[in-house]
Every structure is written in C-alpha cells, then in structure tokens.
Amino acid sequence: MKKRILSLLIILVMLTGLAGCKGKTSENTVKIGSKDFTESFIVAELYALALEQAGFEVERKFNLGGTNVTQEAMQKGDLDLYPEYTGTCLLNVLKEEPMKDPEELYAHVKSVYEADYHMTLLDASTANNSQGLVMTRSIAKQYGIQTISDLQKNASLIRFASQGAFEENADGMPALTGTYGEFTFRSVEYYDNAIKYELLKNDKADLAVAFTTDGQLTDPDFVLLEDDKAAWPSYNIVPVIRQDSLEKHPQIEETLNRVSAALDTETMQQLNAKVDLEKEEPEDVAAEFFQENLNGRRG
Known part of the structure; x- marks a missing residue:
C-alpha cells in the first residue's frame, strides 16, 4: 500500500512539473x-x-x-x-x-x-513604400508625363482618382501641393484604395494614388511618376x-x-x-x- 501511494505521489509530482513547463517561453x-x-x-x-x-x-x-x-x-x-x-x-x-x-x-x-x-x-x-502617383503608360505617353512636375503642367487634362486619407494626411496632398504648388485637375473623385488599379485599367480615371512597393507596379501597363522634387518622406x-x-x-x-x-x-x-x-x-x-x-x- 505504501509503495502504491509513493508511486502515485511520484507520478503526481512529474505531472505537476510538466504542467509548470507547459507554456513557458524559452530564453532563446x-x-x-x-x-x-x-x-x-x-x-x-x-x-x-x-x-x-x-x-x-x-x-x-x-x-x-x-x-x-x-x-x-x-x-x-x-x-x-x-x-x-x-x-x-x-x-x-x-x-x-x-x-x-x-x-x-x-x-x-x-x-x-x-x-x-x-x-x-x-x-x-x-x-x-512611400506615397506615389500612378498612371497607365498610354495616358502618360499621350500627355508626355514622366514626373510630378509634368503632371502639374497637364493637370487640367487629368481625371484624378483620389482617396480621403490622401487629401487629409500631412504626407499626402498637403505635402504634394506644399512642394509643387496647386493642381487644377480636370476632375477629382474619391474611391476605395482596393480598386484604384481597376479604375485606371478600365479608363475610369487617368491618375491614382499608389504606394511605391505595390505589386501592381510590376505590370508594364502602369507607370509610377517620378517625385522629382521629393515631396514625400521616405x-x-x-x-x-x-x-x-x-x-x-x-x-x-x-x-x-x-x-x-x-x-x-x-x-x-x-x-x-x-x-x-x-x-x-x-x-x-x-x-x-x-x-x-x-x-x-x-x-
């Protein structure tokens, strides 16, 4: 009987020790x-x-x-x-x-x-992964736009698909106009970020807000405009x-x-x-x- 009790106690101690170890994070x-x-x-x-x-x-x-x-x-x-x-x-x-x-x-x-x-x-x-502006290559070629300075000169011809956050955030439109001056776009409409490339592909807009590491920029149909006056922070x-x-x-x-x-x-x-x-x-x-x-x- 004593041996049985001793065996049970040993098992209990072992189980308690294992429970204590469970969930512990290694020092490494x-x-x-x-x-x-x-x-x-x-x-x-x-x-x-x-x-x-x-x-x-x-x-x-x-x-x-x-x-x-x-x-x-x-x-x-x-x-x-x-x-x-x-x-x-x-x-x-x-x-x-x-x-x-x-x-x-x-x-x-x-x-x-x-x-x-x-x-x-x-x-x-x-x-x-900074702010950027993206166009289809065909539209950029049509108007001779490679840089944001080029864009400003031709803004009156361009339909801009913007986003509310871009217009408000310090590193969005405020930084852009603070560096380049005002942009008098042909039109400005606000869209969800998720559909910006579809809008360009389907000729619903000429220009959209981008992030410079977007996977869609691997598509040769799109061109990211050069921020030639460094409006945006890194x-x-x-x-x-x-x-x-x-x-x-x-x-x-x-x-x-x-x-x-x-x-x-x-x-x-x-x-x-x-x-x-x-x-x-x-x-x-x-x-x-x-x-x-x-x-x-x-x-």
Whole structure:
C-alpha cells in the first residue's frame, strides 16, 4: 500500500512539473509581430526565417493590426520586434512633421525611439513604400508625363482618382501641393484604395494614388511618376526592436541587417505581386526568397 501511494505521489509530482513547463517561453525565443497587410507579413516572415536559421526559436504574432496596435504590443513586451517604416515612425508615432532627407529622418527617429521608447531601429532597407502617383503608360505617353512636375503642367487634362486619407494626411496632398504648388485637375473623385488599379485599367480615371512597393507596379501597363522634387518622406522598411531584447540577443542585429540589405523597392514590388496578384501565400513567397537569397548567411 505504501509503495502504491509513493508511486502515485511520484507520478503526481512529474505531472505537476510538466504542467509548470507547459507554456513557458524559452530564453532563446524571439517574438516577432507584423501588421495586417501583405508586405508586413512577408518581411516579418523573412525576419523569422533568418532568426531561426541563426538558432533562435521564433514565436510569430502576425496580423496584429495597424501602427497603434504594434507599438502598444512592443511597449508591453508582447513583441520583441517587428517590421516598420521610417516615415510611419516619424509621422504616426512621434507625430512630427515630414522630413525629406531619408538619412536625417532615420537618425532622428532612432535617437528618439532609444531615448523615449526603449526601442531602437536596426539597419533600414532601401525598399521604400512611400506615397506615389500612378498612371497607365498610354495616358502618360499621350500627355508626355514622366514626373510630378509634368503632371502639374497637364493637370487640367487629368481625371484624378483620389482617396480621403490622401487629401487629409500631412504626407499626402498637403505635402504634394506644399512642394509643387496647386493642381487644377480636370476632375477629382474619391474611391476605395482596393480598386484604384481597376479604375485606371478600365479608363475610369487617368491618375491614382499608389504606394511605391505595390505589386501592381510590376505590370508594364502602369507607370509610377517620378517625385522629382521629393515631396514625400521616405518609408524605408526597418526592423524596430526593444532595446532589452537586443541587449539580451545582440546577434539579432547582424542577422536582420542581412535581411534588410537584401530588400529594395523593386524586390518588394515583386514579392507583393506574388501574393496580391498571383495569390500565393505570404509565408511561401518569403520562404522561396529566403532560400534563393539568404539561405546559408548566418548572422
């Protein structure tokens, strides 16, 4: 009887120990977040794959929402890092006016994040998901429009498919007119962002608001106008990381800097196109790119 009771006690202790271990996060675990759109999924997955290759365990917390959600999760310690944009850090988090010089913007944001938020920025990629204006190539050729300065000269001929947020946000129309002057378009109508390329294709509009890493820009029928006077701030993709996480795992810096070095605007257009146009899964697109461009490069 005593042996039976002793055996039961041993089993109980073992089960209790296992229960205590369940749900514990390894000291080598890195929690990576993403926002709720294609590009953020892809880049966050690239970070995860690189860190796993470097020997980390990764907890993926993707599709969290917008900037406010990810920033709050970082401040609470629910995330260690996530992909962000330098311009978003400046305008949406710090609530400051646009800065045109990308290096000055990066240095300023990095300094304030370290001083006020206990976070820092690792190397930014050259991939720049900024504001842009897009036309069909045929319309651009018809009116001789290659730059935004060309557009202003021919604005009275152009039907503009705009968006409410573009008209209101500091880095939208206010930045555009502040740099180039007023645009007297033939007409201005407001549409949902999701249909802007369809409007152009179907000759419902001549000009639309774009983001410079949109996958649709891989289509040769579309042309992104050159922002020849640099009206808009840079939105370079950058890993934002908690300082305590980086101090605990300094190897993360070199590992993710290698990822950033592999990403440019054209590359992100192509990766986004595979998801948004070809309907591939973001994790598959990221895995293929990682295998072809980053596999074997350890931080």
